[in-house]
Amino acid sequence: MPKETGRKVIAQNKKARHDYHVEDTFEAGIVLVGTEVKSLRMGRASLVDGFAEVDRGEVWLLQVHIPQYAQGTWTNHEARRKRKLLLNRVEIDRIERKLMDKGVTLVPLSLYFKDGRAKVEIAVARGKKAFDKRHTIRERDAMNEAGHEVGRKLKGL
Numbered sequence: 001m002p003k004e005t006g007r008k009v010i011a012q013n014k015k016a017r018h019d020y021h022v023e024d025t026f027e028a029g030i031v032l033v034g035t036e037v038k039s040l041r042m043g044r045a046s047l048v049d050g051f052a053e054v055d056r057g058e059v060w061l062l063q064v065h066i067p068q069y070a071q072g073t074w075t076n077h078e079a080r081r082k083r084k085l086l087l088n089r090v091e092i093d094r095i096e097r098k099l100m101d102k103g104v105t106l107v108p109l110s111l112y113f114k115d116g117r118a119k120v121e122i123a124v125a126r127g128k129k130a131f132d133k134r135h136t137i138r139e140r141d142a143m144n145e146a147g148h149e150v151g152r153k154l155k156g157l
Contacts, residue, residue: 010113031085038069038071052122057092059095085120099124106123
């Protein structure tokens, strides 16, 4: 069987970028069991309620929903189990220092296969207030309107 290459996105947490200011991102491997990998290869996962935490020098991914594999037997996995993330010691220490600040959390942004291996992109993020969210929406709308104006000028309208 030929080895996979490239990046195949399984799930994205679009709401995370809306609810948080992303300060720093990290790519981490995930420790999975066989039926979880098969379920992910079918493109089934949800990062909506997920978060990560550092516990005794290890990073754990919690509340990420990977549904049970349909053709699995009694060896099937639990859908919302605690999963260990694989990071370098330097990265774990940097994350741990950043998490000491008040209002900072660790959220998963995307889950994907990179060269055949399951990876998760996690971010050190700070929660947004309601006015920050409105400001972000206003900026995005202004950028869209500016793009439309440039397009109209180029077309000669």
